[in-house]
Amino acid sequence: MIEFESVAKVYDGQREALSDVNFRLAPGEMAFLTGHSGAGKSTLLRLILGLETASSGAVRVAGTDLSTLSGEKLARYRRRVGVVFQDPNLEEDLSVYDNVALPLRISGFSESEIPKRVKAALSRVDLSDQANASPRVLSGGQQQRVGIARAIVHRPALLVADEPTGNLDPELSARVMRMFTQFQQLGVTILVATHERAVVESLPFRRLVIEQGRLVSDGMGANR
Amino acid sequence: MNRWILDHTQAIHDAWKRTSDRLTQFIVLVCLLGILLAIPGWLAQIWIGMASLVPEDAVQSEAIVFLKQDLEVEARIDLERTLSEMPDTDQIIFVPRSAALEQLSKQDGLEPIADLKANNPLPDALRVKFSVQGVEARENQIIETLVADRRVLSLRYYPSTRIQYASLVEMLGFLGIGLSVLTVIGVLMAVFLVAAADVVDDRRRIELYTLLGASRRFIRRPYLYRATLLGVLAGLSACLVITFLNEVLSSVLASNLKALDTRLENIPMDGRILIGVASIAVLASWVGAERAVNRRLRALH
Numbered sequence: 001m002i003e004f005e006s007v008a009k010v011y012d013g014q015r016e017a018l019s020d021v022n023f024r025l026a027p028g029e030m031a032f033l034t035g036h037s038g039a040g041k042s043t044l045l046r047l048i049l050g051l052e053t054a055s056s057g058a059v060r061v062a063g064t065d066l067s068t069l070s071g072e073k074l075a076r077y078r079r080r081v082g083v084v085f086q087d088p089n090l091e092e093d094l095s096v097y098d099n100v101a102l103p104l105r106i107s108g109f110s111e112s113e114i115p116k117r118v119k120a121a122l123s124r125v126d127l128s129d130q131a132n133a134s135p136r137v138l139s140g141g142q143q144q145r146v147g148i149a150r151a152i153v154h155r156p157a158l159l160v161a162d163e164p165t166g167n168l169d170p171e172l173s174a175r176v177m178r179m180f181t182q183f184q185q186l187g188v189t190i191l192v193a194t195h196e197r198a199v200v201e202s203l204p205f206r207r208l209v210i211e212q213g214r215l216v217s218d219g220m221g222a223n224r
Numbered sequence: 225m226n227r228w229i230l231d232h233t234q235a236i237h238d239a240w241k242r243t244s245d246r247l248t249q250f251i252v253l254v255c256l257l258g259i260l261l262a263i264p265g266w267l268a269q270i271w272i273g274m275a276s277l278v279p280e281d282a283v284q285s286e287a288i289v290f291l292k293q294d295l296e297v298e299a300r301i302d303l304e305r306t307l308s309e310m311p312d313t314d315q316i317i318f319v320p321r322s323a324a325l326e327q328l329s330k331q332d333g334l335e336p337i338a339d340l341k342a343n344n345p346l347p348d349a350l351r352v353k354f355s356v357q358g359v360e361a362r363e364n365q366i367i368e369t370l371v372a373d374r375r376v377l378s379l380r381y382y383p384s385t386r387i388q389y390a391s392l393v394e395m396l397g398f399l400g401i402g403l404s405v406l407t408v409i410g411v412l413m414a415v416f417l418v419a420a421a422d423v424v425d426d427r428r429r430i431e432l433y434t435l436l437g438a439s440r441r442f443i444r445r446p447y448l449y450r451a452t453l454l455g456v457l458a459g460l461s462a463c464l465v466i467t468f469l470n471e472v473l474s475s476v477l478a479s480n481l482k483a484l485d486t487r488l489e490n491i492p493m494d495g496r497i498l499i500g501v502a503s504i505a506v507l508a509s510w511v512g513a514e515r516a517v518n519r520r521l522r523a524l525h
Binding site for chain 2: 071075076077079081089091093102103105106107111
């Protein structure tokens, strides 16, 4: 599903954020991307999301070289990817329902299809009763679950999460991870960037460790 | 419902929401642009008024055509006939050199030249009076033809007050066009800066929409609708200001200058100006916002 082939990313011609990164993530696979702050995790995710282009090498998702996409094609590609942020980044002027419906409206889903999909997504994150609420009245954990519902509502084949548990307590973090595990079991490819060792080591998934822009380790979690 | 309609309805809703969120800023901008756009509109109204009030009963244009000394009578008569057949000439008067000397000697301080009678240095001349309705371009054409004519020594041209006034109006028209272009550029810049600031303010939201797969067209649509609304309201404000100023000007002219020309009693508002100002307002707002949003989005991406 995701393929990095000798990928390097250099900013301003001198600052090397990624260097010779090689890995493959199979469809339906879940992996953690770990490393210290500034190690290059966010750059790697930005490459996958098409927000940056590699300085050299190739980033392929579902067989498509992302460097060949631009404009409308890139926008269409992003509609097939789900994104979860550390800060859920919700639109406070919109209700929970409308926040979750946002990717569907952007993707051009019919108005008859949108309610079904939003209800299903909210049900997956146990927030069916908060559909009409404003994000302002939700707790941090609930807001993060709305963000997850928004990321999965259009049933993406790939889910990318950047520090999704960074602002949550351990109990909520475990709950979010359980949700990701469920999505993975449904066939979604998931890449989670995190620097929380406890989260990574508690789950039996592949772990990509990145340090100073280089992939230094690629193996299974400790408990597997 | 059709997806296209839904998308645009949503964009209009977003545009309206942005407008109501920053209502004071929006109203100030509408007023500012309205006043700015009223300047060229009002200038145009004054200009059209001036152009239509060109005096028609003013003194005719005239040219004194000095003929060559040794010109034969037949050649002079032929020239007189050619000139009199032209549609823009009204009267051709032959002034013999003796008569010219006599007339000159009657002028204050020129009596001594009467002594030159035996050795008169003046040539024969023709006084060409142009028709009252003469057009400057055609009169100039006749003058050029005469200057190039072998029979003519030199000439002096005295354009009518009507043509001088028309030239003045034309020059003022060019000045007005220059000022109007500057004003429209000012409007474009104002809209550009406001739209660019809006995009910067919405940076977080735009990044989110981009990540969710929104196309640039989808993202910029609400800004363009907002700019269109701004243009429509600014255009209407400009039309109101122009109409008001025209009413004020008309009443001042009517009360003070109607004795000069009865047409000054009522200068009607020209509908083309209002339509033009409203169209320029919408177009300038749209173009300004489109350029700003595209440039900012490129920078963000």
